[in-house]
Amino acid sequence: MTVDRELTMSRAVVEAIGTEMRENDEVFYMGEDVADYGGIFDSTQGLLEEFGYDRIMDVPISETAYLGAAVGAAQQGMRPIAELMFVDFFGVAMDQIYNQMAKNTYMSGGSVSVPMVLTTAVGGTYSDAAQHSQTLYGTFAHLPGMKVVVPSTAYDAKGLMHNAIRDDDPVVYMYHKRLMGLGWLPSPTGPKTPVPEAEYTIPFGRADVKREGADATVVTLGLHVHRALDAAATLAEEGIDCEVIDLRTLVPLDRETVIESVEKTGRLVVVDEDYRSFGLTGEIVSSVAEEALDALEAVERVAMPDVPIPYARELETEVMPAAADIEAAVRNVQ
Amino acid sequence: MYADMVTARYYEERLQEEYLEGKQPKFDISAGPIPGELHLAAGQEAAAVGVCHHLRDDDVVTAPHRPHHVAIAKGVDLNRMTAEIFGRETGLGRGKGGHMHLFDPDVNFACSGIIAQGCPPAAGAGLAAKKRNTDSVAVAYLGEGAVDQGGFLESLNFAAVHDLPVVFVVEDNDWAISMPQERVTDVEFASKRADGFEMAGVHVDRDDAVAVYEAAAEAVGRARDGNGPTVLSVQVHRRMGHFMGDPQSYRSDEDQEAAMDRDSIERMAAHLRDHGVDDEAMAEIREDAHARVDDAIAWAKDQPKPDAESAYEDVFTNPPSGVTDTEPEFDLAETGGEGE
Ligand SMILES: Cc1ncc(C[n+]2csc(CCOP(=O)(O)OP(=O)(O)O)c2C)c(N)n1
Numbered sequence A: 001m002t003v004d005r006e007l008t009m010s011r012a013v014v015e016a017i018g019t020e021m022r023e024n025d026e027v028f029y030m031g032e033d034v035a036d037y038g039g040i041f042d043s044t045q046g047l048l049e050e051f052g053y054d055r056i057m058d059v060p061i062s063e064t065a066y067l068g069a070a071v072g073a074a075q076q077g078m079r080p081i082a083e084l085m086f087v088d089f090f091g092v093a094m095d096q097i098y099n100q101m102a103k104n105t106y107m108s109g110g111s112v113s114v115p116m117v118l119t120t121a122v123g124g125t126y127s128d129a130a131q132h133s134q135t136l137y138g139t140f141a142h143l144p145g146m147k148v149v150v151p152s153t154a155y156d157a158k159g160l161m162h163n164a165i166r167d168d169d170p171v172v173y174m175y176h177k178r179l180m181g182l183g184w185l186p187s188p189t190g191p192k193t194p195v196p197e198a199e200y201t202i203p204f205g206r207a208d209v210k211r212e213g214a215d216a217t218v219v220t221l222g223l224h225v226h227r228a229l230d231a232a233a234t235l236a237e238e239g240i241d242c243e244v245i246d247l248r249t250l251v252p253l254d255r256e257t258v259i260e261s262v263e264k265t266g267r268l269v270v271v272d273e274d275y276r277s278f279g280l281t282g283e284i285v286s287s288v289a290e291e292a293l294d295a296l297e298a299v300e301r302v303a304m305p306d307v308p309i310p311y312a313r314e315l316e317t318e319v320m321p322a323a324a325d326i327e328a329a330v331r332n333v334q
Numbered sequence B: 001m002y003a004d005m006v007t008a009r010y011y012e013e014r015l016q017e018e019y020l021e022g023k024q025p026k027f028d029i030s031a032g033p034i035p036g037e038l039h040l041a042a043g044q045e046a047a048a049v050g051v052c053h054h055l056r057d058d059d060v061v062t063a064p065h066r067p068h069h070v071a072i073a074k075g076v077d078l079n080r081m082t083a084e085i086f087g088r089e090t091g092l093g094r095g096k097g098g099h100m101h102l103f104d105p106d107v108n109f110a111c112s113g114i115i116a117q118g119c120p121p122a123a124g125a126g127l128a129a130k131k132r133n134t135d136s137v138a139v140a141y142l143g144e145g146a147v148d149q150g151g152f153l154e155s156l157n158f159a160a161v162h163d164l165p166v167v168f169v170v171e172d173n174d175w176a177i178s179m180p181q182e183r184v185t186d187v188e189f190a191s192k193r194a195d196g197f198e199m200a201g202v203h204v205d206r207d208d209a210v211a212v213y214e215a216a217a218e219a220v221g222r223a224r225d226g227n228g229p230t231v232l233s234v235q236v237h238r239r240m241g242h243f244m245g246d247p248q249s250y251r252s253d254e255d256q257e258a259a260m261d262r263d264s265i266e267r268m269a270a271h272l273r274d275h276g277v278d279d280e281a282m283a284e285i286r287e288d289a290h291a292r293v294d295d296a297i298a299w300a301k302d303q304p305k306p307d308a309e310s311a312y313e314d315v316f317t318n319p320p321s322g323v324t325d326t327e328p329e330f331d332l333a334e335t336g337g338e339g340e
Helices: A009-023 A047-055 A063-075 A087-101 A137-142 A154-166 A223-237 A255-265 A280-295 A313-319 A323-333 B002-020 B045-052 B068-074 B078-085 B119-132 B144-148 B150-161 B190-197 B209-224 B253-261 B264-274 B279-301 B308-312
Strands: A027-031 A056-058 A079-086 A117-122 A147-149 A171-176 A208-211 A216-220 A242-246 A249-251 A267-275 A298-304 B060-063 B109-111 B138-143 B166-172 B200-204 B230-235
Touching: A009 A027, A009 A047, A009 A154, A027 A047, A027 A063, A047 A056, A063 A079, A063 A087, A079 A087, A087 A117, A117 A154, A137 A147, A137 A171, A137 A249, A137 A267, A137 A280, A147 A154, A154 A171, A208 A223, A216 A223, A216 A255, A216 A323, A223 A242, A223 A267, A223 A323, A242 A255, A255 A267, A255 A280, A267 A280, A267 A323, A280 A298, A298 A323, A313 B308, B002 B045, B002 B068, B002 B078, B002 B264, B002 B279, B045 B068, B045 B138, B045 B166, B045 B209, B045 B230, B045 B264, B060 B068, B060 B119, B068 B078, B068 B109, B078 B279, B119 B138, B119 B150, B119 B166, B138 B144, B144 B150, B144 B166, B144 B190, B150 B166, B150 B190, B166 B190, B166 B209, B190 B200, B190 B230, B200 B209, B209 B230, B209 B264, B264 B279
Parallel strands: A027 A056, A027 A079, A079 A117, A117 A171, A147 A171, A216 A242, A216 A267, A267 A298, B060 B109, B060 B138, B138 B166, B166 B230, B200 B230
Antiparallel strands: A147 A249, A208 A242
């Protein structure tokens, strides 16, 4: 089936949420500035008109209260979606996130489930400094009990959102601001893709090979899928053929696709917009080392150095992994 | 106070112009000479000057994401603050913090972009003053939308139970981004929250710098004399969008016009006129303020951009060296370990 219609990532996400809300009265959305504003990152544009303030709820700036309330409502069997405006604000409500939302299923011996979605914006590239630019994939994926989703295209975003809302477990759905297709923060061209009108799900734990290649495996997610694809296009001109793997979900993590690819290419580059130490890059490299050490000829990591994200453009550019950094890393492993 | 008010207002007008450079006709937040978000405080000057004019350099102020007017009233170095906003090496934070994260330890000023999270550190500064037996006070600024945050409410209790010299100043501009106050709380004024903690709460129902000054005299005096904390809420107005680029489609024209009509600077000028200050004297104050602002902006734009390598500096005050570099300073044999 060919689809003519292209959507931005934010439109795709909103379409999935709207469909789920229409089909299931138990689904509702809570967050700051999600009603009249439609979400600072356009995450709820147009939903208020259809569903009203009862189901598209503006909440006080009290993350502990409303994220915790989402946990409570979910434990009653409702399906709340709660938005944390920027992931950087998790700190004020972390207990509700990682001690309640993430652990209640386990501590109850499986007798309680928490079918909620925590949506949140991640990422830098527009000089908003250290409290508004982090990605923090690793923080959420590190703490057991939450599924963690990071779409890179509109197509994936819609299918993953359908799945997230239907999932019986808490899902953290992290969208990169630079990919949403916002008027005031232009996206690269990649995330805007054809999106079928019908609903569809993309299962968690299946990485997507966004480009096939024989010479190096580049593993990444979110915004950096697009930077890796740009790098791969440049490298192709030099005769280096990159495979680009988009993880799409961190929990569950599709280690198999990565290992298979490394078995083919022998060379691994992991790219992450999150901090380098104790995070995703280390996780991927060690997973491959554990399972396929023999295949592994060379490894490089490209990630945010372990510094808070600086404000000045020159400084942010210095620390933010760019396509050129990915190219250099791929050349290094050849 | 009038001088600081007109400085703050003109400063923001000039910042706005600079900010929009390169962002027109199509607004792209990542373009132009000033990086990142920009939150302007036009309309909120009375709350800044009315309180800060009671403060000394050793008094501590923590400001939120909308900090310029408070910074100016507290006496933050205008040149270095501007250089910081332009992301320059000689800025207050060497270009690392930016407009929401201004730190000037010379006048004990700090900021945070996370809602209400300046309140606990302000209580901490009050605690330090109390433990050291000094008479300095701490002031935490926050918006009316921030008073539902745990960090604020917990700090109220903490400050109250320890009788700390803290004033919580709530700038009530009716809006938290797009959320009007009545949709997120049933409490009419933030100062009423003080009741629940058995502490003083005062509300100034107009953006009148003189009225704020009088109310603050009592609150700051109470803190300085060791008589505990106060919540002081002040009705102000948000003349602009929440941040630059905010289309404000959630806000009625009448509401915006009402904010424009109630100008605290005009009110202050009228007060001065009533007290015999002539228009010429006020014009002179304005000219001086404008010159100071223009100079600061010119100076800031002339400052060097940070060297990319400096991104790796300042993570720690005392940067850790490699663990393997240091040999233990004791000798095992001497401690009676090996070889005995
Ligand atoms: C913990 C946290 N939650 C949400 C935000 C996003 N945010 C920034 S400003 C703001 C509204 C603040 O309103 P108010 O406190 O009334 O201050 P004003 O902007 O009106 O000056 C929000 C929700 C944040 N910075 N930190």
